Amino acid sequence: MFERFTKTARDVVIGAQLEARTAGTGEIGSAELLVALIRGRDETASRLLDGHDLTVEGLTEDFERVKRRGGLTDEDAAALAAVGVDVENVVRSVEASFGKDALAPATRSKRHIPFSAEAKWTIAQSLREAVSRKDKHIGSEHLLLALLSRPTLAAQALEAKGVTYQAISERLAS
Template identity: 40%
Template sequence: MFERFTKGARDVVKGAVAHAERERAPYIDEGHLLLAVLDARGTRGSFVLGALGADAEGKRAAIGEALVAARRRAGLSQADAEALAGLGIDVDEIVARVEQTHGVGALSGGRRLGGRRPFAKEAKGVLESSLRAALAHGDRSIGDEHLLLALASRPGIASEVLAGHGVTVPAVERVLYGGGEAAAS
């Protein structure tokens, strides 16, 4: 599959690895892929983000903060936290208590000291979905725009954060492929 990746898509994967290494994360997750897509310049994915207003520095910072907050909640989305709140469970209080006892970021997973970082199941799913997105649109190669489509379409933290900033599958498809079918979605 990686032989079908454009230079921009390969750069996103390398950027995700770099983000995970900087954080000393035990694995590469979909948040790292999202941050790397946001870092891209001069690509179709960066064009889409620019057209949707999600590449502005303030928005990028807000997206990064939302990803950090989700990691602190052990990967729970805001929707998950709200559902638990409906049951009387205060996720923020649990996180605060755990961090008070075990340190900040205790729920975000173990720290990896060295070696190659594996891709988390969700990140692998994003890569696989990017291939399906490219094929669905008749594209022969997989670009960072397909990674963006995959991030926006798969349930999870990345799609929730993107949707909160106006980056949805219909919006991305409208920018990439025009009105037609995407406008009806």
């Protein structure tokens, strides 16, 4: 399947490993795929994401906040706040007692960082997206659609900036 990927799409998948290593995560997930996609933004991805405030720095900060919370998203934190739980206060308290990133998942070996089930699904979904559009290649547009096709951390970050599966699909069709 990897041979059907364009050079840019291959670079995104390979770049996701570097993003995971830099972020200190134990596996490559949707967040790392999205950051690699934004970092290596090609002409197609730029056209599809034009007008949305998506930066590597902003995404990295958002994902770092989620990691420090032990995986709780802003949406999760808002739900907990509605019942009186201040997640940021809990994180500060835990980190004061146990150190920075005490709630973050443990990292694995520095040598090989595996793809999470979510990332594997995203890559396989990019093939399905290409096939459904009768494209002979898998490009950054297919990876973007795959990232948006399921509720993941990357999809939540994209949707928070107004990027939806339907909107990207419509832009591709025009």
